[in-house]
Amino acid sequence: MANLYIHFPFCKQACHYCNFHFSTSTSNRLPLWEAIDKEYEMRKNEILHPLESIYFGGGSPSLLSSNLLSDFIQKVKKNHSYSPDLEITLEVNPDDVEHSYLEGLLQAGINRLSVGIQSFHQSELTLMNRAHNVDQAERALDQISKLFPNFSLDLIYGIPKSNLDLWEENMQRALKYNPPHISAYALTVEPKTVLDHLVNTKKIELLDDALVKEQYDVLVTTLAQKGFVNYEFSNFGIPGFFSINNQNYWTAKPYLGLGPSAHSYDGKSTRSWNKANNTKYLKAITEGILPFDEEQLSRKDRFNEYVMTGLRTLNGISLDVVRQNFGERYGDYLEEQMDRHIGECNLYWDGDSIKVTQKAKFLTDGIAADLFKL
Numbered sequence: 001m002a003n004l005y006i007h008f009p010f011c012k013q014a015c016h017y018c019n020f021h022f023s024t025s026t027s028n029r030l031p032l033w034e035a036i037d038k039e040y041e042m043r044k045n046e047i048l049h050p051l052e053s054i055y056f057g058g059g060s061p062s063l064l065s066s067n068l069l070s071d072f073i074q075k076v077k078k079n080h081s082y083s084p085d086l087e088i089t090l091e092v093n094p095d096d097v098e099h100s101y102l103e104g105l106l107q108a109g110i111n112r113l114s115v116g117i118q119s120f121h122q123s124e125l126t127l128m129n130r131a132h133n134v135d136q137a138e139r140a141l142d143q144i145s146k147l148f149p150n151f152s153l154d155l156i157y158g159i160p161k162s163n164l165d166l167w168e169e170n171m172q173r174a175l176k177y178n179p180p181h182i183s184a185y186a187l188t189v190e191p192k193t194v195l196d197h198l199v200n201t202k203k204i205e206l207l208d209d210a211l212v213k214e215q216y217d218v219l220v221t222t223l224a225q226k227g228f229v230n231y232e233f234s235n236f237g238i239p240g241f242f243s244i245n246n247q248n249y250w251t252a253k254p255y256l257g258l259g260p261s262a263h264s265y266d267g268k269s270t271r272s273w274n275k276a277n278n279t280k281y282l283k284a285i286t287e288g289i290l291p292f293d294e295e296q297l298s299r300k301d302r303f304n305e306y307v308m309t310g311l312r313t314l315n316g317i318s319l320d321v322v323r324q325n326f327g328e329r330y331g332d333y334l335e336e337q338m339d340r341h342i343g344e345c346n347l348y349w350d351g352d353s354i355k356v357t358q359k360a361k362f363l364t365d366g367i368a369a370d371l372f373k374l
C-alpha cells in the first residue's frame with residue numbers, strides 16, 4: 001500500500017450534517033488509539049513501498065496529542081521506506097489549534113494540515129452545530145498560515161439561508177490567508193443526521209438547486225482567477241500543492257486504512273472496510289482479530305469507478321485505457337453513451353481523453369451516472 005490512512009473516530013460535538021463515523025463519547029479515546037496502533041502492527045506488512053502519504057482523518061484526529069502522533073509517525077518511518085516527498089496530513093478542527101500544539105505537530109513531522117473551517121459566518125456555524133466559532137476559525141488560520149507552508153481549508157456551500165454575497169464573503173475571507181489548497185463541498189443531506197430530520201420536519205428549508213449551482217460556478221471562477229487549479233470536482237490547489245493522498249486515491253493506488261470504518265484497497269480488485277463501531281473494533285483488536293469485511297470489485301464496478309473519478313478529476317476518461325483495461329465491449333459502450341452528452345456540449349474531447357465542459361461541471365456526477373454500465 002502506498003498510502004496509509006488512519007481514522008480517529010471521536011469528535012467534541014456532532015455536526016448536524018455529518019454521517020462520517022465518529023463518537024462524542026469521552027471514554028475509550030486512548031484505548032482506541034492504542035488499538036489503532038496494534039492494528040498497524042498486525043497489518044504493516046500490507047504497506048507497499050515506498051510510502052507516499054500518511055493521512056490522519058476522522059472524526060477529529062486533532063484531539064490526539066502531538067506526542068502520540070509523533071511516536072506513531074516515527075515508528076512508521078522506521079519500518080518502511082518512504083518517498084522524499086512523503087506527505088503527512090492531519091485534519092484539524094479550529095478549536096483544537098494552539099501555537100504550542102502546532103509546533104508539536106511540526107516536530108512530529110506533520111507537513112500538511114487540513115482545517116475544517118466550513119464558514120466564516122457565525123449563523124452558518126451555529127446552524128451546522130460546529131464546535132468552533134468565527135473567532136477561533138480566524139485565529140487558527142492566522143497561526144497555521146504562518147507555520148505551515150502546506151495547508152488546506154474546507155468550506156461548505158449550499159448552506160440553508162445562504163446567498164451569493166454570503167458565499168463570496170466566505171471565499172474572500174478564506175483567501176486572505178493565502179491557502180495553497182481549498183476543498184469546498186456542497187452541503188449534502190445525509191440520512192439519519194439532524195439536518196435530515198430538520199429538513200423532513202420542515203424546520204429548515206434547503207437552498208434552491210439553481211443557487212447552489214451558482215455558488216459552485218462562482219467558486220470555480222473565483223479560485224481560477226487566484227491561480228488555483230480545480231484538480232478534482234471539490235478540490236482546488238495551487239500547482240505543486242495538490243494533495244498526494246487525494247490524487248493517489250483517485251488514481252486507484254493501494255491504501256491501507258486503520259481504525260473503525262477505515263477502508264483499504266489493494267490497487268487491484270479487493271476493497272475492505274473495518275467495522276464502523278468503536279466498541280466492536282476495540283474488542284476485536286484486543287482479541288487479536290482484524291474486524292473487517294471485504295468485497296471483490298467486478299470489472300463493471302471498476303469501470304464505473306474509473307468513469308466517476310475520471311470525470312471528476314483533471315485526467316478525464318481515456319478511451320484507450322478503457323479498451324485496454326476493460327475490453328472492447330466497454331469502449332464501444334462508452335462511445336455510445338457519451339454521444340448525447342457530446343452533442344449537448346456537456347463532454348468534449350481533449351486529445352484522447354473525454355472531459356466535462358466548464359458549463360456542465362456542476363452536473364458531473366449525473367453525467368458520470370449516465371455513462372455507468374448497469
Ligand SMILES: C[S@@+](CC[C@H](N)C(=O)[O-])C[C@H]1O[C@@H](n2cnc3c(N)ncnc32)[C@H](O)[C@@H]1O
Nearest residue numbers: 017018020058059060091116154185186187188
Ligand atoms: C468528515 S470531516 C473531518 C474533518 C474534521 N472533523 C472537521 O469537521 O473539520 C471532513 C470534511 O467533510 C465535509 N463534510 C462532511 N459531511 C458533509 C456533508 N454532509 N456535506 C458537505 N460536506 C461535508 C466537511 O467539510 C468536513 O470538513
Ligand code: SF4
Nearest residue numbers: 011014015018058059
Ligand atoms: S464534520 Fe468533522 S467535526 Fe463535525 S461531526 Fe463530522 S467529523 Fe466530527
